[in-house]
Amino acid sequence: xxxxxxxxxxxxxxxxxxxxxxxxxxxxxxxxxxxxxxxxxxxxxxxxxxxxxxxxxxxxxxxxxxxxxxxxxxxxxxxxxxxxxxxxxxxxxxxxxxxxxxxxxxxxxxxxxxxxxxxxxxxxxxxxxxxxxxxxxxxxxxxxxxxxxxxxxxxxxxxxxxxxxxxxxxxxxxxxxxxxxxxxxxxxxxxxxxxxxxxxxxxxxxxxxxxxxxxxxxxxxxxxxxxxxxxxxxxxxxxxxxxxxxxxxxxxxxxxxxxxxxxxxxxxxxxxxxxxxxxxxxxxxxxxxxxxxxxxxxxxxxxxxxxxxxxxxxxxxxxxxxxxxxxxxxxxxxxxxxxxxxxxxxxxxxx
Amino acid sequence: xxxxxxxxxxxxxxxxxxxxxxxxxxxxxxxxxxxxxxxxxxxxxxxxxxxxxxxxxxxxxxxxxxxxxxxxxxxxxxxxxxxxxxxxxxxxxxxxxxxxxxxxxxxxxxxxxxxxxxxxxxxxxxxxxxxxxxxxxxxxxxxxxxxxxxxxxxxxxxxxxxxxxxxxxxxxxxxxxxxxxxxxxxxxxxxxxxxxxxxxxxxxxxxxxxxxxxxxxxxxxxxxxxxxxxxxxxxxxxxxxxxxxxxxxxxxxxxxxxxxxxxxxxxxxxxxxxxxxxxxxxxxxxxxxxxxxxxxxxxxxxxxxxxxxxxxxxxxxxxxxxxxxxxxxxxxxxxxxxxxxxxxxxxxxxx
Numbered sequence: 001x002x003x004x005x006x007x008x009x010x011x012x013x014x015x016x017x018x019x020x021x022x023x024x025x026x027x028x029x030x031x032x033x034x035x036x037x038x039x040x041x042x043x044x045x046x047x048x049x050x051x052x053x054x055x056x057x058x059x060x061x062x063x064x065x066x067x068x069x070x071x072x073x074x075x076x077x078x079x080x081x082x083x084x085x086x087x088x089x090x091x092x093x094x095x096x097x098x099x100x101x102x103x104x105x106x107x108x109x110x111x112x113x114x115x116x117x118x119x120x121x122x123x124x125x126x127x128x129x130x131x132x133x134x135x136x137x138x139x140x141x142x143x144x145x146x147x148x149x150x151x152x153x154x155x156x157x158x159x160x161x162x163x164x165x166x167x168x169x170x171x172x173x174x175x176x177x178x179x180x181x182x183x184x185x186x187x188x189x190x191x192x193x194x195x196x197x198x199x200x201x202x203x204x205x206x207x208x209x210x211x212x213x214x215x216x217x218x219x220x221x222x223x224x225x226x227x228x229x230x231x232x233x234x235x236x237x238x239x240x241x242x243x244x245x246x247x248x249x250x251x252x253x254x255x256x257x258x259x260x261x262x263x264x265x266x267x268x269x270x271x272x273x274x275x276x277x278x279x280x281x282x283x284x285x286x287x288x289x290x291x292x293x294x295x296x297x298x299x300x301x302x303x304x305x306x307x308x309x310x311x312x313x314x315x316x317x318x319x320x321x322x323x324x325x326x327x328x329x330x331x332x333x334x335x336x337x338x339x340x341x342x343x344x345x346x347x348x349x350x351x
Numbered sequence: 352x353x354x355x356x357x358x359x360x361x362x363x364x365x366x367x368x369x370x371x372x373x374x375x376x377x378x379x380x381x382x383x384x385x386x387x388x389x390x391x392x393x394x395x396x397x398x399x400x401x402x403x404x405x406x407x408x409x410x411x412x413x414x415x416x417x418x419x420x421x422x423x424x425x426x427x428x429x430x431x432x433x434x435x436x437x438x439x440x441x442x443x444x445x446x447x448x449x450x451x452x453x454x455x456x457x458x459x460x461x462x463x464x465x466x467x468x469x470x471x472x473x474x475x476x477x478x479x480x481x482x483x484x485x486x487x488x489x490x491x492x493x494x495x496x497x498x499x500x501x502x503x504x505x506x507x508x509x510x511x512x513x514x515x516x517x518x519x520x521x522x523x524x525x526x527x528x529x530x531x532x533x534x535x536x537x538x539x540x541x542x543x544x545x546x547x548x549x550x551x552x553x554x555x556x557x558x559x560x561x562x563x564x565x566x567x568x569x570x571x572x573x574x575x576x577x578x579x580x581x582x583x584x585x586x587x588x589x590x591x592x593x594x595x596x597x598x599x600x601x602x603x604x605x606x607x608x609x610x611x612x613x614x615x616x617x618x619x620x621x622x623x624x625x626x627x628x629x630x631x632x633x634x635x636x637x638x639x640x641x642x643x644x645x646x647x648x649x650x651x652x653x654x655x656x657x658x659x660x661x662x663x664x665x666x667x668x669x670x671x672x673x674x675x676x677x678x679x680x681x682x683x684x685x686x687x688x689x690x691x692x693x694x695x696x697x698x699x700x701x702x
Contacts, residue, residue, distance in 0.1 A: 023693060025464075030654075034654060035382040043479055066482050068485070080647055096372060121383055121476055122476055132418060134419070299385065303385060303388065
């Protein structure tokens, strides 16, 4: 998502050009049209269907259960937006939608978009209320705890965990390569979800022993994924809650897209627990869509923080300086921020 | 909105680069975050407030009635998206948001975004249902006719008509300059709304006598706007329905963002009426977000057609070739398409 991250600079320069133009305003204000078109295409499995081969308008309209009134506009809009190709009247996936939006491929990242389509789009529809009240806008009144509700429903949980893999893959690969793993022997990923971070780190660094730490409900989904990646001998699941249990004792503790879910006090508590879990010289890696310290460049990080506003009781995203301050407060002697991919960076604390 | 129109080409080239990247997919799928952030800012009149002068976070949070939990992220997200500037802790409008999103300026174009925020965002939330059924997704069940409902409520009508001015201004200015007006003496704009098209054409071409044709409810809003522009001596309102009444007899008939609202039969009926209204050598100008003939470039035009799907019983957007065909069928001897601004083009028929 680096385009999202770099767009603001272009936008700002457009905005200050003479004479001022309304284009950026109208384009952004109506950007939900393109967004929802792609989300509906993912929901209706357009790309999974076309992964079987190119299809004509008529066949595709029937297979997808579309009404003829809108089907041609819908499919041609996907062509114009760069998500489908069309040749001699046959629609087919682009290389990137074929790789990332075909449900039958392990590279599928549509889970995040399924979640956006099912829940986030409507919750964001109540953004003004969230901004006025400071309260999350749950789709189900009375659903007090997002994560409790997610974990109580195995199908919904698997969808959520896969969504997390989809949105994290690029950052996970970067951490597996960029961090000086040769110095360490054991690592635990806390709030591991499907386990893609620990899997990518272990695949790239064959000397490491890894633990995925999460609530017990996650075990079967995690273990299936580890087995698919033939890592069962080096990567184990450890059930537990990072609220009520100590974290596993290892050389490196990782938390990916975890800290931003929680309040300031909860963030500090989690960082303290990470400090307690690692030995002298051990490391804590936290990654999120870290906001730039001046809070004016990483639009995606700031929007992600508004996403935490509409989705969680007290979560928010934060700058590298914020996180380094909390790490210092917990006792880490050395801290630094390193960019990963797109809007994501990692903050590293060394004990 | 040319950026919307040209984006697909960039997107397509990104998509076919090696290796495929998920960025364009994730960025588009979550683009509704930036969209809704801007729409909420327009709803809460952030830019109208800041047109009075720069303000600190604390003052602005109070004035706008924001909760402290999200206010800083919200305002900094608007900075990162290029809609606000921030210096020494003070927020201020950019030149373009100051010009186009301050409600007290005649250049305000936020009406379209207010409408998007109040109605379209939620209707688009039901896009999948619309695609499966072919039926519009009204926000109020039983509201059979969008326009009847709009015209029955004076406040809502004024909002809608101003929204139409906001989205049409650039195209209206282009038509006022590009069309060979010297050849003609009289012109009528049918479905004139607030009257910005006829006003811009008359301001630029001082020899013309103009008529704004629309339902009688529109008269006071139209006449106020014409008076503000000191055109009352040359531009008159004529009440009528383009369904049940003949169009005014003039040299040139114009319809801006009208044809796309209606079914194929209704489109052809309107074109036939335009043909009947003008003399030999007279002209008919229809403008919309005309889709390119190959239906693969003008993403905005295709998305606008999906907007007609969710908003109207049978409306759809069309290509220049489609419209020229209907004009030829109605009897126009000569037709051509000319680009205006952004996604908008005009189709001209000469009798």
